Amino acid sequence: MPFTPFSLAGLQLPNRLVMAPMTRSRSYVDGIPSSLNALYYAQRASAGLIISEAIQPSSAGQGYMNTPGLHTDEQVAGWREVTDSVHAVGGRIFAQLMHSGRIGHPDNSGHLPIGPSAVKLEGQIFTPSGMQDNPTPLELTTAQVESTIQDFADAAERAMDAGFDGVELHGANGYLVHQFLSQNANLREDHFGGSVANRIRFGVEVSRAMADRIGASKVGVRFSPGSGAGGLIEDDVHEVYPALVSELAGLDLAYLHLLPSTSDDLNQRLVKSWPNALIVNDHSISDPATRIERWLGRGADLIALGASFMANPDLPIRLRLGAELNQPDHAAAFGGDHRGYTDYPVLALHSA
Numbered sequence: 001m002p003f004t005p006f007s008l009a010g011l012q013l014p015n016r017l018v019m020a021p022m023t024r025s026r027s028y029v030d031g032i033p034s035s036l037n038a039l040y041y042a043q044r045a046s047a048g049l050i051i052s053e054a055i056q057p058s059s060a061g062q063g064y065m066n067t068p069g070l071h072t073d074e075q076v077a078g079w080r081e082v083t084d085s086v087h088a089v090g091g092r093i094f095a096q097l098m099h100s101g102r103i104g105h106p107d108n109s110g111h112l113p114i115g116p117s118a119v120k121l122e123g124q125i126f127t128p129s130g131m132q133d134n135p136t137p138l139e140l141t142t143a144q145v146e147s148t149i150q151d152f153a154d155a156a157e158r159a160m161d162a163g164f165d166g167v168e169l170h171g172a173n174g175y176l177v178h179q180f181l182s183q184n185a186n187l188r189e190d191h192f193g194g195s196v197a198n199r200i201r202f203g204v205e206v207s208r209a210m211a212d213r214i215g216a217s218k219v220g221v222r223f224s225p226g227s228g229a230g231g232l233i234e235d236d237v238h239e240v241y242p243a244l245v246s247e248l249a250g251l252d253l254a255y256l257h258l259l260p261s262t263s264d265d266l267n268q269r270l271v272k273s274w275p276n277a278l279i280v281n282d283h284s285i286s287d288p289a290t291r292i293e294r295w296l297g298r299g300a301d302l303i304a305l306g307a308s309f310m311a312n313p314d315l316p317i318r319l320r321l322g323a324e325l326n327q328p329d330h331a332a333a334f335g336g337d338h339r340g341y342t343d344y345p346v347l348a349l350h351s352a
Contacts, residue, residue, distance in 0.1 A: 016292075
């Protein structure tokens, strides 16, 4: 079944394997992707779908060093080289749009980080001068929240200009959308904070704005209920995520990309309530074959794999043949050059 075709909101995928979004921090000049980035993605175009690394929708959305954006014409041109390279070898690619929110540092982005509330994330972040303490973010005004929603819609439109097949809203892993959902990073008293209905509003409105701009069939969403990423507390995931998924279901989006909760009851509620395509990325299962078998058997349509695709550009054929997998070089995951990026070996296949 993982090697059977699938129609994703009209986009024909040759298999059910998705390359998960992975930050690689190799956009060194003004957040502009380079020819090296284009080669990296083109090498992995045998995936049913590629979801790009996280892309900031505005300069204020940048959290980490050397991450790419989609808010300037030069960035659009850089991504056009990437998408053209992927399409030239028959691939399909969505852009993941991610605002880091309170996670960031002025030395990385030129801005103080911003978030739902002025609640600091304890700990440190890597900057050009080394590890530094996370600063206290600026609280977004209500008007700035509305403006940020439009930043996402603008970036979605730029993604289409850059040749992407669609976009994914990153609502997981402790970043801005996830921060609005949480109980400790979102202390707002306006209509974007407090009740469950208010805390899901930002994610819903961003999704709606992007769908209105580029079409719902070109928009997916990603969530990680109760993951604790980014220091977030979510004691009410059984109320928040069913409400969130119910609201998003009405938008008729392309897919839900779920990083499963530790609560299997919640996972099954979300799986059963989502009407369109479901992508599952279960980090608790390290073996790709086991992950595929488990979740395709539990209602997922597509399975996302990260490190396996990082180390195996030809992952679908390796899995199909039962071939040995390359192991990822985690020391080369972030930053650097071609090493640990575009130099992973592929199978030498010979025709009979």
